[in-house]
Amino acid sequence: MSDYNMSHLDELEAEGIYVLREVAAQFERPAILFSGGKDSICVTHLAKKAFAPARIPMPLVHIDTGHNFPETIQFRDDLVESLGVQLIVGSVQDLIDRGEVAEETGFNASRNKIQTPTLISTIEAHQFDACVGGARRDEEKARAKERFFSHRDDFSQWDPKNQRPELWDLYNGKHQPGEHFRVFPLNNWTELDIWNYILRENIAIPSLYFAHERRVIRRAGQILAHSDYLNLRPDEQPESLQIRFRTLGDLTITGAVESDADTLEKIVAEVAAARKTERGGRMDDKRSQSAMEDRKKEGYF
Amino acid sequence: MAQGLLRFITAGSVDDGKSTLIGRLLYDSKTIFEDQLVSIEEASAQRGTDGADLSLLTDGLRAEREQGITIDVAYRYFATPKRKFIIADAPGHIQYTRNMVTGASTADLAIILVDARAGLLEQTYRHSFITHLLGIKHMVVCVNKMDLVDWSEGRYNEIVEEFRDFSSRLDVPDIRFIPISALKGDNVVDASDKMPWYEGPTLLHDLEHVHVAADRNLQDCRFPVQYVIRPQTDAHRDFRGYAGRVAGGVFKVGDEVLALPSGISSQVTSISIGEKSVDKAFPPQSVVMTLANDIDLSRGDMLVRENNQPESAQDLDVRICWLSDQPMRPGARFELRHTSREVKAVVKEVVYKLDINTLHRMEDDLSIGMNDIARVRIRTAAPVLVDDYRRNRATGSFILVDPTTRLTVAAGVVYT
Known part of the structure; x- marks a missing residue:
């Protein structure tokens, strides 16, 4: 019977491909939310596999805070070109310029919170009825309750106490006009699964994930990349450290870890031995016990 | 050998020690991270709870933390060198039966927790019945809180006896019993030295070794067409592939297949996963198949064998x-x-x-x-x-x- 055994990565891959095909089959205007991070890169890789030899039948949508690592943007553009898919950019800066959102001020100012209105306005402008994201249930406790097809009302809100039941792999994507779904093909993956899969499939990822030397600031137990977007306190001094990023988000809030892992094999070993969660380095989650649940209700990724 | 996947559901109310059991599995398998533990300890201290309340780890929604109950199914992950596990942590109260049904629908195995002091309760019957109804073939009945009944073999045997009597009416082929103390860790990950009369495996050993591959149906060929792939690009002008997840049986290149409901026969000319060609497909693989001739076949139709039809x-x-x-x-x-x-x-x-x-x-x-x-x-x-x-x-x-x-x-x- 060993001929019919599947490794857990094979099973997770089969599940993710199935979910992506359901999206293409059930929705009229689906899109993949692409952040340039490893999870959305994995989603895009699964989508490539799901529809081969055809092109991915949905555009990639990038919500651009303007505070990007330049490497991420270069990576995104190269990937889009190689896949031959459409790229749609929702710009936080545009919303700020139009006066639709106001920027936070102060030392811990970030554009994380105003990504949400930008995402919602992009969804409305393009009338997307499904947005595929790379979120995983193991990331955060509010996400542990996520469905594969997660319903959003016409204000893009998530109602965690009243989610649609989801049984077997029978996903119900039916909705009223103006409502949409967030879809999470990687729900059952862990951080280690992602890295093992990237290693197995030899998926290209931005160089930021590998250990490199960088000018950084230490703040509240975190290591943040030094950049023009970060407001320094008088007592803060940039220093050079050998670091890598475990997640990639807005430059101002993405914490780095000190690391010598400069190959995928070393990253897998490091993640397997890690004693802190990857979001432990994210300032956006530290605001309260329910920070993620509150942002998700409003329509965050 | 590759690490396989086991999906299981835990059933029982908070009082049965379900959250403690899950916390114990995660903790002893070193899945709880430092910052999670610190965050739980801080939250427990704020509430005036002694020590880390491991249920705070599983109850993720604000309303759940406020009320101290589990409303919705939460999914938890842990891995050992032998297997990766997905836990569907389902609420126990009767008003959340639908959530238990949801969690059970994708599970290979169910853990039913019984409080050794209280014995079988209404909810034990309810959870066992849902396990049976949802076609879960493996059940592990954990008789918990053995520390509170002096590790009594007699009490354990009473409960096992009573459960066997009831479960003879259920269609669950594999039912096992383990006396545990989730709080103290006995027989969860490590074998207990308090119950020498129990000679069976620990819970984790069972979870690592239970054979679930045989539960997949490899006899009846069923391939529901999910999506038709037509690239319409210069490189693949005439390509027409049928994408889907194998729901039963083994399909091989060269096999004669029957399309339903049209009743037209054809032959499998290729099977692929992504850009890689494979020679066979079996559940639960997601593949693309091509056929020898263009037939009327689209989403909602099914490929089967002529001599074995649904x-x-x-x-x-x-x-x-x-x-x-x-x-x-x-x-x-x-x-x-x-x-x-x-x-x-x-x-x-x-x-x-x-x-x-x-x-x-x-x-x-x-x-x-x-x-x-x-x-x-x-x-x-x-x-x-x-x-x-x-x-x-x-x-x-x-x-x-x-x-x-x-x-x-x-x-x-x-x-x-």
Whole structure:
């Protein structure tokens, strides 16, 4: 019977491909939310596999805070070109310029919170009825309750106490006009699964994930990349450290870890031995016990 | 050997020590991270709880933390060198039966927790019955809190005896019993030295070694077409591939297949996963197949073997669990989703409603409300290609969707 055994990565891959095909089959205007991070890169890789030899039948949508690592943007553009898919950019800066959102001020100012209105306005402008994201249930406790097809009302809100039941792999994507779904093909993956899969499939990822030397600031137990977007306190001094990023988000809030892992094999070993969660380095989650649940209700990724 | 995957559900109320058990599995398998533990300890201290309250790890929603209860299914992950595990942590209260049904629908195994002091309770029967109804073939009954009954072999045997008596009425082929103390860690990950009279494996050992691959149906070839791939690019001008997840049996390149409902035969010319060609496909793989000739085949259709076909039926005898807070209206119409197929359907008759605490059939009160489990007869507008749920979970299950609200209102399993 060993001929019919599947490794857990094979099973997770089969599940993710199935979910992506359901999206293409059930929705009229689906899109993949692409952040340039490893999870959305994995989603895009699964989508490539799901529809081969055809092109991915949905555009990639990038919500651009303007505070990007330049490497991420270069990576995104190269990937889009190689896949031959459409790229749609929702710009936080545009919303700020139009006066639709106001920027936070102060030392811990970030554009994380105003990504949400930008995402919602992009969804409305393009009338997307499904947005595929790379979120995983193991990331955060509010996400542990996520469905594969997660319903959003016409204000893009998530109602965690009243989610649609989801049984077997029978996903119900039916909705009223103006409502949409967030879809999470990687729900059952862990951080280690992602890295093992990237290693197995030899998926290209931005160089930021590998250990490199960088000018950084230490703040509240975190290591943040030094950049023009970060407001320094008088007592803060940039220093050079050998670091890598475990997640990639807005430059101002993405914490780095000190690391010598400069190959995928070393990253897998490091993640397997890690004693802190990857979001432990994210300032956006530290605001309260329910920070993620509150942002998700409003329509965050 | 590659690390496989086991999906299991834990059932029981907070009082049975379910959160503690999950916390113990995560903690002893070194899955709880430092910052999670610190965050839980801080939150526990704020609430005035002694030590780290491990249930805070699983109860993720604000309302759940406030009320100290589990409302919705939460999914937890841990891995050992032997296997990766997905835990569906389902709430135990009767008003959340639908959430337990949801968690059970994808599980290979169920852990039923019993408090050694209290013995079998209504909810033990309810959870065991749902396990049986949802076709889970492996059940591990953990008799918990053995530390509070002086590690008594006699008490343990009483409970095992009582459970066996009840479970003879259920169709669960593999039922195991383990005396544990989730709080102290006995027989969860490490063997207990307090109960030398118990010679069986620990819970984790069972979870690592239970054989679930044989539960997949490798006999009856079923390939519901999910999506048709037509690249229409210069490189693949004439390519036409049928994408889907194998729901049963083994398909090989060169096999003769029959397309349903059209009844047209063809031959499998290629099978691929992504850009890689493979020579066979089996459940639950997601693949693309090409056929020797262009036939009428699209989403909702199924490829099978001529000598082994599902039942093509419009009148279905089914068990449903009602999921909506709006009661079922007699004669109401629904959209029925079965594999990738969708048809209109109407509930013609409620045969009986089940008292899931006693398993008694209620034939007088046939009103169906949230969390009710009932046997009903359904008529569909077009034939659906079904198998008995006990033989094939993928082709024997369906959901009902309300055409107005668009909500999933019922889950059902077909008995042929």
